[in-house]
Amino acid sequence: MKINKSAVLGLCILAICNSFAFAQKVSVQSPNKKINVGLFNQQNGDAGAWYLKVTYTEGDKTTEAISRIDLGLVRADQEFAKELAFVKAGKATPINEQYKAPHGKRSVRSNNANEVAVSFQNPDKTKMNVIIRAYNDGMAFRYEFPDKREAIAMKDELTSYSIPKETSRWMEKWNTANEGFYTAMVDDKVQQQEWCYPALFNTKDKACWFLMHEADLDRNYCGTKLSNVADATKYKLTFPNPRDGRGTGVVEPTISFPFKSPWRVVIMGNLQDVVASTLVDDISTPTLLKNTDWIKPGVASWNYWSSNHGTKDYKIVTKFADLAAEMSWPYTLLDWEWDSMANGGKLEDALTYIKAKGVKPLMWYNSGGNHTSVTSTPKDRMLTHESRVKEFTKLNELGVVGVKIDFFESEKQNMIQYYLDILDDAAQYKIMVYFHGCLVPRGWSRTYPHLVTYEAVRGAEWYNNVPDFTMAAPEHNTILPFTRNVIGSMDYTPVTFTNSQYPHVTSYGHELALSVLFESAIQHLADRPEGYAALPDAPKNFLRTVPNAWDDTKLVDGFPGKDVTMARRKGNDWYLAGINGEQLEKRKTIKLDFLPEGVKYKLTLIADGAYDSLFSTQYLVVDKSSSIDVRMLRRGGFVASIIREQ
Known part of the structure; x- marks a missing residue:
């Protein structure tokens, strides 16, 4: 019997594609199509354990940013993890909301995403939903129990992010005041312990940065932290330690129903996207205050x-x-x-x-x-x-x-x-x-x-x-x-x-x-x-x-631990600042291409002088096509006010 190798190859490819399509039960894509969140079943079926996978695409290059986010909750009465049966997934729904903030990095903001709600049930036929959103600057998900019943303790949250050792990271060791230093780690230098939010990561191919956090925490839950104590490559969400607050309060939150967990948030993109993001605020509950005029930054x-x-x-x-x-x-x-x-x-x-x-x-x-x-x-x-x-x-x-x-x-x-x-x-x-x-x-x-x-x-x-x-x-x-x-x-x-x-x-x-x-x-x-x-x-x-409350914020240049230059706008005026974190003097040419077209500005540059306690000041007229040359001493820095001409 003669075997048609092309036909066999075609069937193999079809089988692989069908397997992938079956395994990826749900997919939700950001409005700009750069971020994709897929829902997968570990048993490649309709029931069992479930996880998310997040990819980031820039141009023609797609990076597997987070290979696996394990899902699951354990209540005092039931578990929602290893034996979850898929019930249905709703249609992708656009989230499109505009709002204003009286302070922060940007005054006019948008909460724009695509959302999919996925319904599961456990062997006891109890429902649990997972709400998944893909934003232009990240992704988020939360758990939901839609049914009403008496309050009950949450014993554990099984959410866990798999991050390979080759991913660079900047993380702060857990402490209740969140007042530690960040440690840069990669490969064999990755430490195992409990960690504070937020945690910053950069993929092995350097194409994608992401910042891990949580948002919209309310009275119905506790704050969580990250722990890779059990496995260096898995950061599990972990409840507070019993000794926190001098032992007062219980570790396991008591949840009331219907229940929605805090959002598990990953801000994602290039460094400019991460720094400019307001996703943690965007995804949180809008204010009920009718009058905010008394709030004065x-x-x-x-x-x-x-x-x-x-x-x-x-x-x-x-x-x-x-x-x-x-x-x-x-x-x-x-x-x-x-x-x-x-x-x-x-x-x-x-x-x-x-x-x-x-x-x-x-x-x-x-x-x-x-x-x-x-x-x-x-x-x-x-x-x-x-x-x-x-x-x-x-x-x-x-x-x-x-x-x-x-x-x-x-x-x-x-x-x-x-x-x-x-x-x-x-x-x-x-x-x-x-x-x-x-x-x-x-x-x-x-x-x-x-x-x-x-x-x-x-x-x-x-x-x-x-x-x-x-x-x-x-x-x-x-x-x-x-x-x-x-x-x-x-x-x-x-x-x-x-x-x-x-x-x-x-x-x-x-x-x-x-x-x-x-x-x-x-x-x-x-x-x-x-x-x-x-x-x-x-x-x-x-x-x-x-100013200290801003209408816009842009990262101009920088890398964590080395240097950073940022531009912020208030009204028609811009403020530029940069610092050098290293022990060597640096010179930078900074383009002012963040300015609008056809507008002249008066720029006052206040930079390092001959030594640490001296300033050097220059006055220039600039526009969008201009650039400035800046010298920063070791551990130095500069500012510039860029005031629109009347």
């Missing part, structure tokens, strides 16, 4: 960095009020221990002085309760609804417009509920809120736009704490724009020219650049008044006028 003076107990001293408090007034900053913060103020006046005296200067006061609070061992006062005034109502009523009377609440130390469900209770009550009294010693952003600034910033970063405060921040800060600063600050406001407390307890080795140009590179809706500029008073006119005037 701005710059604040802050005395803690230069004097840890400065708010106990009335004269120091008034000096920082004078600084805010002199620099045209709208706010000054009274940090911890304001209830012990002395040396010329008490709290009410200080508030009267501050307001007489045309400055608005902000005040610190200890989150209180047994979840923190920090005894600094005032403590416990935020702990219950009744105590918050009493305190917010008083703050309204005193003219205080915002509160900084510190030391949460847990992401268990009880603490998530506490965060959101604070935000609900603060909204009723038109009090802006920012959290310290806290979780990283989860999209809450869309739902609660009066949440103006979070710490959750190893920031300049650490010059107070340990000597090792001094030499680590330059590189660390170049990683944050690609990681932590992508997902929401970041209260790093930047722009310090003098020294705290431990010195900085960043140049003055580097420090000035952080006012643009780091986005925070309340930007605490942390130096003492003498540090700003000693500045030349150009950098001083720059700090008087630099």
